Amino acid sequence: MWMWRAALCCMLLETCLHSARGLNMCMSGSATSCEECLLIHPSCAWCAQEEFGRGRSLTSRCDFSQNLQKRGCESRFIEFPTSSISILRNRPLSSKGSGSTQYDVVQIMPQKISLSLRPGDQTWFGLQVRQVEDYPVDLYYLMDLSLSMKDDLHTIRNLGTKLAEEMGKLTSNFRLGFGTFVDKNMSPFSYTAPKYQENPCNGYKLFPNCVPTFGFRHILSLTDKVDRFNEEVQKQMVSRNRDAPEGGFDAILQAAVCKEEIGWRKEAYHLLVFATDDVPHLALDGRLGGLVQPHDGRCHLNDKNEYSASTKMDYPSLALLGEKLAENNIFLIFAVTKRLYVIYKNFTALIPGTTVEILDQDSKNVIQLIITAYNNIRSKVELSVWDHPEDISLSFTATCQDGRPLPGLRKCADLMIGDTVSFNVSVEARGCPPRGADHSFTIKPVGFKDRLEVVVDYQCDCGCSRTAQTNSSICSSIGTYNCGTCHCEPGYLGARCECQEGEASSMYLSACREAEGKQICSGRGECSCNQCLCYESEFGKIYGSFCECDDFSCARHKGILCSGHGECHCGECKCHAGYIGDNCNCSMETSSCISGDGRMCHGRGNCVCGRCQCTEPGAFGDTCEKCPTCPDACGTKRECIECRLFNSGRLADNQTCQRLCKDEIITVETLKTDDPGAVLCLYKTDNDCVMKFTYSEHASGTSILTALKEPECGGGTDALTVLLAVVGSILLVGVVLLAVWKLVITVHDRREFARFQSARSRARYEMASNPLYKQPVSTHFVETDFNMYGKSYNGGVH
Ligand SMILES: *[C@@H]1O[C@H](CO)[C@@H](O)[C@H](O)[C@H]1NC(C)=O
Ligand SMILES: *[C@@H]1O[C@H](CO)[C@@H](O)[C@H](O)[C@H]1NC(C)=O
Numbered sequence: 035m036w037m038w039r040a041a042l043c044c045m046l047l048e049t050c051l052h053s054a055r056g057l058n059m060c061m062s063g064s065a066t067s068c069e070e071c072l073l074i075h076p077s078c079a080w081c082a083q084e085e086f087g088r089g090r091s092l093t094s095r096c097d098f099s100q101n102l103q104k105r106g107c108e109s110r111f112i113e114f115p116t117s118s119i120s121i122l123r124n125r126p127l128s129s130k131g132s133g134s135t136q137y138d139v140v141q142i143m144p145q146k147i148s149l150s151l152r153p154g155d156q157t158w159f160g161l162q163v164r165q166v167e168d169y170p171v172d173l174y175y176l177m178d179l180s181l182s183m184k185d186d187l188h189t190i191r192n193l194g195t196k197l198a199e200e201m202g203k204l205t206s207n208f209r210l211g212f213g214t215f216v217d218k219n220m221s222p223f224s225y226t227a228p229k230y231q232e233n234p235c236n237g238y239k240l241f242p243n244c245v246p247t248f249g250f251r252h253i254l255s256l257t258d259k260v261d262r263f264n265e266e267v268q269k270q271m272v273s274r275n276r277d278a279p280e281g282g283f284d285a286i287l288q289a290a291v292c293k294e295e296i297g298w299r300k301e302a303y304h305l306l307v308f309a310t311d312d313v314p315h316l317a318l319d320g321r322l323g324g325l326v327q328p329h330d331g332r333c334h335l336n337d338k339n340e341y342s343a344s345t346k347m348d349y350p351s352l353a354l355l356g357e358k359l360a361e362n363n364i365f366l367i368f369a370v371t372k373r374l375y376v377i378y379k380n381f382t383a384l385i386p387g388t389t390v391e392i393l394d395q396d397s398k399n400v401i402q403l404i405i406t407a408y409n410n411i412r413s414k415v416e417l418s419v420w421d422h423p424e425d426i427s428l429s430f431t432a433t434c435q436d437g438r439p440l441p442g443l444r445k446c447a448d449l450m451i452g453d454t455v456s457f458n459v460s461v462e463a464r465g466c467p468p469r470g471a472d473h474s475f476t477i478k479p480v481g482f483k484d485r486l487e488v489v490v491d492y493q494c495d496c497g498c499s500r501t502a503q504t505n506s507s508i509c510s511s512i513g514t515y516n517c518g519t520c521h522c523e524p525g526y527l528g529a530r531c532e533c534q535e536g537e538a539s540s541m542y543l544s545a546c547r548e549a550e551g552k553q554i555c556s557g558r559g560e561c562s563c564n565q566c567l568c569y570e571s572e573f574g575k576i577y578g579s580f581c582e583c584d585d586f587s588c589a590r591h592k593g594i595l596c597s598g599h600g601e602c603h604c605g606e607c608k609c610h611a612g613y614i615g616d617n618c619n620c621s622m623e624t625s626s627c628i629s630g631d632g633r634m635c636h637g638r639g640n641c642v643c644g645r646c647q648c649t650e651p652g653a654f655g656d657t658c659e660k661c662p663t664c665p666d667a668c669g670t671k672r673e674c675i676e677c678r679l680f681n682s683g684r685l686a687d688n689q690t691c692q693r694l695c696k697d698e699i700i701t702v703e704t705l706k707t708d709d710p711g712a713v714l715c716l717y718k719t720d721n722d723c724v725m726k727f728t729y730s731e732h733a734s735g736t737s738i739l740t741a742l743k744e745p746e747c748g749g750g751t752d753a754l755t756v757l758l759a760v761v762g763s764i765l766l767v768g769v770v771l772l773a774v775w776k777l778v779i780t781v782h783d784r785r786e787f788a789r790f791q792s793a794r795s796r797a798r799y800e801m802a803s804n805p806l807y808k809q810p811v812s813t814h815f816v817e818t819d820f821n822m823y824g825k826s827y828n829g830g831v832h
């Protein structure tokens with residue numbers, strides 16, 4: 035993208051040929067021959083002058099032609115072919131078709147041109163087309179003779195006479211021909227049983243007699259004897275086929291390609307009216323009958339004027355049909371019944387130069403239909419291109435009768451006979467074709483015999499190549515001298531073939547490369563006998579053993595190489611004394627950082643490259659001298675207020691006041707303190723007064739002090755009263771709180787005592803029933819039943 039933009043820019047503006055290094059694609063393409071150079075871009079030229087640029091250093095022979103001239107190449111040695119056009123035949127357009135000179139009717143202008151195209155260089159030519167009045171017309175009526183058309187056959191009995199009458203109003207030279215078709219006489223398309231061979235209608239009650247099925251029969255060649263048409267039509271009998279589709283496309287193809295038999299004239303419109311009431315068979319349908327051979331597109335009429343290959347070849351494809359119709363300039367008019375309109379309409383989109391019209395069931399409207407179709411055809415001009423070479427791009431702009439150019443269009447509609455339309459054709463060759471190929475094509479309005487022949491030749495070779503000398507003395511007699519450069523025999527090297535390839539042959543290229551994979555001589559010089567010869571550059575000097583250095587591609591600051599404070603050496607700035615940095619824009623001088631009070635950046639920043647970088651938040655200014663929000667701002671400004679307004683303070687009676695306090699001071703009666711940009715300062719004077727002022731910085735760099743005229747005094751007693759009131763009220767609140775607390779405690783104690791009393795008296799009555807209480811006296815009974823053996827003894831007295 036970038037390269038392309040650069041290229042475009044350089045095509046448009048000569049000035050940018052010098053704008054920056056690398057943009058010159060002619061030079062950067064490192065073309066080694068004239069032909070290579072021309073292919074880089076249409077604006078590149080080659081200097082074939084022998085001694086060009088063989089001075090101190092080499093220069094590229096491939097460059098913009100202005101640059102070559104500027105660098106001393108004589109213009110006769112500059113190879114700079116451009117695209118051009120020459121008109122070879124340009125007879126004027128005719129206005130009338132028929133007449134004594136009818137064979138000279140010209141409907142397109144010019145008739146032959148020759149283009150000389152340089153790849154990539156666009157050029158254009160114009161052409162005009164006019165539909166002349168009273169142009170001869172050939173009309174061939176091709177009729178479906180299947181059984182359903184029997185009433186139509188009756189209707190067109192006298193078509194010849196009536197049609198000739200109507201067409202006579204449009205042209206004085208009209209010919210009419212006639213042919214018929216049914217379908218292939220084979221199964222499954224037709225009845226093939228023996229009893230149908232002579233009469234396919236055998237046994238068909240409604241219409242018991244008809245002729246054997248046939249593919250296509252040419253009956254009447256084009257003639258101006260229209261009565262013959264009527265006679266022939268009256269002789270025709272319908273036939274019968276089996277499936278619904280008919281073999282009409284076979285017939286169209288034969289009618290188109292059998293030029294002699296049909297009698298198409300060269301100098302006439304060719305109309306082919308195709309009347310049918312059913313769909314056609316298409317290519318591949320033939321397989322149903324076992325026909326696998328595709329149609330060969332040739333005429334196959336036998337001596338009875340019948341299509342002889344009907345049962346040998348398949349139906350033709352739409353593409354083949356379209357091609358043959360266009361080749362023979364035939365306008366095909368489908369005259370079909372209403373039911374089929376959509377189907378045939380779709381065919382017209384696939385076959386150029388065809389129209390479709392609705393035919394009444396019995397063909398009553400056929401004359402009107404033909405006239406409409408004819409007018410329709412004659413109101414259009416559409417260009418077609420034949421044998422279009424692949425590497426040439428064409429784009430058309432049509433200018434129709436309203437004179438407005440229509441880009442991308444190659445046709446005009448709604449024309450009147452006699453209107454002239456013009457086309458602008460732009461041509462561009464995309465590349466160089468292989469030698470020896472035939473380069474010509476034809477532009478032709480569809481359906482016209484008139485054509486524009488275009489012969490193309492390519493500007494891919496340089497004129498100087500024609501005088502190349504083999505074994506030239508310029509090339510040490512061991513090379514071919516061609517367009518200023520030597521092409522050495524194998525084994526010899528150098529710009530003049532002066533070096534012999536020896537032991538070091540493999541070193542040849544690497545000796546001119548800075549490193550493996552890099553370009554020879556960094557792409558900015560020529561390798562000659564293992565040494566780089568660097569090109570001259572418009573921007574400065576290229577040097578170094580691999581042309582890797584130059585004195586113009588160093589860091590810039592504000593567009594100035596090394597900021598103007600250094601020299602460029604091989605990509606690096608060598609700064610002058612007192613400057614440092616990649617682009618030498620950093621001065622080591624610090625005097626500009628010293629602020630008015632003699633400190634470096636007011637003590638609020640550092641001096642970097644001769645400029646203060648303030649570090650204190652809020653500080654700004656060249657020497658960080660401004661800082662409304664710095665903690666000491668009020669302090670320093672107070673001294674100024676003191677010395678300037680009251681001649682008191684540290685700076686009083688001292689010239690320092692004048693030097694340090696340059697701020698504007700405004701005195702006011704009352705001070706506004708709501709300005710957000712201003713800092714409010716106040717201090718107590720010696721006599722216990724309060725002095726207030728505000729301090730603000732303005733964008734312009736000045737600071738303004740707004741101060742009261744006099745300090746505010748006399749607020750002392752008030753302060754004492756307030757103090758007493760505060761202390762008094764604190765005491766009062768304390769006493770009240772104490773009293774309330776005492777009251778609450780007293781009430782609480784009383785209540786507790788009363789409860790204790792009642793609890794004690796209740797306890798006395800309930801002592802007897804206390805479950806913990808035990809009688810001090812207990813009674814025990816002694817058992818008198820003693821054990822016999824006296825082992826146990828139970829009982830006792832307690
Ligand atoms: C004709 O073409 C249109 C669009 O291409 C399609 O929708 C339509 O079915 C076709 N009609 C017939 C009868 O083939
Ligand atoms: C034809 O078209 C080209 C560009 O495509 C334009 O430069 C030229 O002026 C046009 N010529 C006419 C006669 O309109």
Ligand SMILES: *[C@@H]1O[C@H](CO)[C@@H](O)[C@H](O)[C@H]1NC(C)=O
Nearest residue numbers: 503504505506511512513523
């Ligand atoms: C050029 O020189 C080579 C070798 O020196 C020789 O073989 C060839 O025939 C010569 N060609 C011409 C055209 O003189």
Ligand SMILES: *[C@@H]1O[C@H](CO)[C@@H](O)[C@H](O)[C@H]1NC(C)=O
Nearest residue numbers: 590591615617619620643645
């Ligand atoms: C010097 O140049 C550099 C890079 O262009 C830039 O970032 C820097 O701000 C410049 N310094 C001065 C002091 O101009």
Ligand SMILES: *[C@@H]1O[C@H](CO)[C@@H](O)[C@H](O)[C@H]1NC(C)=O
Nearest residue numbers: 684685686687688689690691
């Ligand atoms: C003025 O004030 C400055 C700063 O305080 C002090 O250094 C200097 O001695 C004073 N000069 C006089 C004349 O009072």
